Amino acid sequence: MTDTTTRVRPGRLIINGEAVDAASGRAFTTMNPATEVPICEVAEAGAEDVERAVRAARAAFESGPWPRMRPAERQRILFRLGDLILEHGDELGRLETLDNGKPIFESRQIDVPMTANCFHYFAGWATRLAGETLPVSPAFFTYTLREPLGVVAAIIPWNFPMIMVGWKCAPALAAGNTVVLKPAELTPLTAIRIGELALEAGLPPGVLNVLPGPGNVAGEALVRHPGVDKVTFTGSTAVGQRIMRLAADTVKKVTLELGGKSPNIVFADADLDAAVRGVSTGIFYGKGEVCAAGSRLLVEASIHAEFVAKLAERAKKLQPADPLDPKTRLGALVSEAQMKKVLGHIESGVAEGARLVAGGRRQPVDGKGWFVQATVLDAVENRMRVAQEEIFGPVLAVIPFDGVDDAVAKGNDIRYGLAAGVWTKDVKKAHAVARRLQAGTVWVNAYNFYDAGMPFGGFKQSGFGRDLGPECLREVTQVKSVWVNLE
Ligand code: NAP
Numbered sequence: 031m032t033d034t035t036t037r038v039r040p041g042r043l044i045i046n047g048e049a050v051d052a053a054s055g056r057a058f059t060t061m062n063p064a065t066e067v068p069i070c071e072v073a074e075a076g077a078e079d080v081e082r083a084v085r086a087a088r089a090a091f092e093s094g095p096w097p098r099m100r101p102a103e104r105q106r107i108l109f110r111l112g113d114l115i116l117e118h119g120d121e122l123g124r125l126e127t128l129d130n131g132k133p134i135f136e137s138r139q140i141d142v143p144m145t146a147n148c149f150h151y152f153a154g155w156a157t158r159l160a161g162e163t164l165p166v167s168p169a170f171f172t173y174t175l176r177e178p179l180g181v182v183a184a185i186i187p188w189n190f191p192m193i194m195v196g197w198k199c200a201p202a203l204a205a206g207n208t209v210v211l212k213p214a215e216l217t218p219l220t221a222i223r224i225g226e227l228a229l230e231a232g233l234p235p236g237v238l239n240v241l242p243g244p245g246n247v248a249g250e251a252l253v254r255h256p257g258v259d260k261v262t263f264t265g266s267t268a269v270g271q272r273i274m275r276l277a278a279d280t281v282k283k284v285t286l287e288l289g290g291k292s293p294n295i296v297f298a299d300a301d302l303d304a305a306v307r308g309v310s311t312g313i314f315y316g317k318g319e320v321c322a323a324g325s326r327l328l329v330e331a332s333i334h335a336e337f338v339a340k341l342a343e344r345a346k347k348l349q350p351a352d353p354l355d356p357k358t359r360l361g362a363l364v365s366e367a368q369m370k371k372v373l374g375h376i377e378s379g380v381a382e383g384a385r386l387v388a389g390g391r392r393q394p395v396d397g398k399g400w401f402v403q404a405t406v407l408d409a410v411e412n413r414m415r416v417a418q419e420e421i422f423g424p425v426l427a428v429i430p431f432d433g434v435d436d437a438v439a440k441g442n443d444i445r446y447g448l449a450a451g452v453w454t455k456d457v458k459k460a461h462a463v464a465r466r467l468q469a470g471t472v473w474v475n476a477y478n479f480y481d482a483g484m485p486f487g488g489f490k491q492s493g494f495g496r497d498l499g500p501e502c503l504r505e506v507t508q509v510k511s512v513w514v515n516l517e
């Protein structure tokens with residue numbers, strides 16, 4: 031397997047415009063999950079570093095140029111950062127693949143442009159955020175101002191380490207907030223690199239601080255800190271619940287993007303070949319470590335056998351391979367712990383009566399790495415653990431249904447509500463089912479499409495608030511009502 035890990039520089043914290051070591055001097059090792067080889071050392075942020083970073087972000091907000099500069103200037107700097115991300119696309123793509131194990135095809139061809147797209151898109155909003163003039167009384171001139179919140183803490187997961195920097199930081203910065211970003215300990219490298227590029231783009235010191243470090247230390251200190259005005263979080267439902275509780279003490283605003291167990295619903299009248307491809311990428315893209323993964327296939331009973339046969343055939347062809355090879359489409363899971371969790375879920379499904387029709391096992395590449403085969407479990411019932419719990423790996427649970435009402439009922443019979451897919455050629459059915467599904471995103475005859483311009487977030491226990499699109503600007507701004515007495 032290609033191993034180029036030796037050339038990666040150690041990662042440092044970025045506080046107040048400078049790359050620094052942790053106050054404690056501590057560092058941790060980030061690993062390549064495909065080779066089980068260390069990539070480099072990374073400074074480990076602790077409570078004291080959180081203190082310094084929040085102080086820097088606070089000062090940058092209270093008295094620095096960022097929220098005060100002409101919006102056109104903020105726009106120019108954020109747009110430049112988008113350009114720099116594209117210019118450094120090869121480097122960022124490689125770092126992401128080394129750190130996370132995802133195929134270079136995904137990190138280079140999709141994650142890099144999507145991250146840049148976020149900065150380019152939200153740069154434009156810097157000059158478009160505005161209040162309103164609201165006619166209330168002839169005796170008053172009444173208007174609203176749309177203002178930034180202050181210091182935003184962004185806590186992000188390991189599955190899309192680079193894209194999440196764009197989703198969380200670009201809108202917050204465009205609106206004039208300052209940010210303290212805590213990447214996941216498993217995948218800190220691209221966030222640190224983008225923090226450096228942000229300084230190159232002209233972001234003033236303290237506007238974007240990056241603190242790699244353990245969630246229960248650095249993450250929690252940010253959530254508790256009275257100098258932080260808002261926490262925007264993407265990660266597990268359990269940690270989201272904890273953040274929501276802790277944030278109550280200082281009445282922090284929170285946005286939570288949590289887990290999912292999204293149904294991909296295939297009706298008998300669908301274009302079956304397109305649906306097989308869509309269902310397959312819906313679960314196997316990103317090794318299934320995707321919050322919106324279509325991890326439950328609901329398939330109409332009349333086509334069940336034929337569809338599952340085609341799908342199993344496709345899954346078997348999708349072999350784990352070297353993530354740095356541009357032809358690879360199934361990479362390594364992010365860690366040994368994640369691999370064990372996924373394998374445990376497969377075992378539990380089989381024990382509960384599901385039938386393994388593809389994959390099911392660990393499959394190292396050149397004898398190494400946390401690779402799991404593309405796995406399809408048929409004959410799943412909705413009450414089984416594999417149908418109800420998020421697996422976060424390349425494991426598809428297949429559940430047959432009879433007719434529209436049964437599809438909708440089974441689709442919604444879950445505590446999550448992040449996304450859903452609907453496959454049918456009947457346009458009425460497509461729209462009607464899209465309306466009835468309890469999910470923040472519904473794709474029709476497609477799956478896993480995202481754009482900076484389209485809101486994304488959860489219904490039910492998948493969270494609240496939205497990333498992306500015009501909608502997310504509400505999450506990073508607040509409205510002030512001004513009354514001017516004219517009499
Ligand atoms: P996680 O354990 O919830 O971690 C997410 C982030 O929170 C990491 O940066 C983590 O730090 C930090 N963290 C952990 N404990 C914390 C605490 N007590 N206080 C503050 N921060 C804390 O989730 P994960 O295992 O990294 O990611 C997988 C999960 O994220 C899955 O359940 C998936 O569904 C969800 N996810 C959701 C979305 C979405 O958009 N809804 C997107 C992607 C992933 P460390 O890891 O460094 O300790």
Ligand code: MG
Pocket residue numbers: 060061062063128129130216217218
């Ligand atoms: Mg790593």
